[in-house]
Amino acid sequence: MRSPGFLGYWRPLYCDQVLVGEQEWKPELLAEYELNPAIIYVLDSSFRIAWCNLAWDRFALENGGDGVLREQQIGRSAIDATPARLRAFYMAVYNRVLHYGEEADCVYECSSAETFRRFHMHIKRKDTPRGAFLVVMNSLILHEPHTGPDAPYDTHGLRDEHGLITMCAHCRRTQLPETTDTWVWAPELVRRMPLEVSHGICSVCFDIYYGR
Numbered sequence: 217m218r219s220p221g222f223l224g225y226w227r228p229l230y231c232d233q234v235l236v237g238e239q240e241w242k243p244e245l246l247a248e249y250e251l252n253p254a255i256i257y258v259l260d261s262s263f264r265i266a267w268c269n270l271a272w273d274r275f276a277l278e279n280g281g282d283g284v285l286r287e288q289q290i291g292r293s294a295i296d297a298t299p300a301r302l303r304a305f306y307m308a309v310y311n312r313v314l315h316y317g318e319e320a321d322c323v324y325e326c327s328s329a330e331t332f333r334r335f336h337m338h339i340k341r342k343d344t345p346r347g348a349f350l351v352v353m354n355s356l357i358l359h360e361p362h363t364g365p366d367a368p369y370d371t372h373g374l375r376d377e378h379g380l381i382t383m384c385a386h387c388r389r390t391q392l393p394e395t396t397d398t399w400v401w402a403p404e405l406v407r408r409m410p411l412e413v414s415h416g417i418c419s420v421c422f423d424i425y426y427g428r
């Protein structure tokens with residue numbers, strides 16, 4: 217059964233060039249997406265957000281992100297919303313799926329200050345009379361308190377001699393100053409990101425994203 221909220225979302229949305237509606241998408245498919253526990257969003261061929269499912273809003277609200285509810289995302293560039301260091305990776309993946317119809321999978325972290333979270337992302341192309349779209353499905357595959365090597369690290373001593381903090385753009389671990397590749401989990405910095413942060417990529421994320 218469809219809720220009124222659901223109907224409101226799969227009808228054509230309010231961005232001129234972006235349209236995900238009943239004429240292009242079978243209602244039963246969008247109903248399945250809408251109620252799927254995975255966070256699902258649809259990108260147009262310019263990689264702008266054309267649609268998000270209910271799980272998007274649920275995740276945003278659970279993480280204090282009432283400023284990023286799905287209504288506010290329609291028409292936004294998914295690339296612009298991606299940390300600069302990761303844009304080339306996502307552009308390459310999106311283009312492969314869009315132009316060659318390959319399906320793509322990757323695993324990434326999106327932890328809160330309190331909880332370690334790992335997601336699986338599956339991207340596939342959906343052809344419609346209005347052209348090709350990408351369907352991006354994000355499933356939570358691991359959810360647990362930060363423990364072991366990820367035990368919370370005090371923020372003391374994480375600034376370098378210039379007062380800067382280097383944080384991984386992907387997993388949000390912080391690099392220990394004076395080291396080349398030691399990254400620690402400092403929840404205080406995740407909870408409230410200081411202004412003096414520069415973004416890098418830790419070796420684990422580099423392997424995932426750029427496959428050495």
Ligand SMILES: [Zn+2]
Nearest residue numbers: 384387418421
């Ligand atoms: Zn990382």
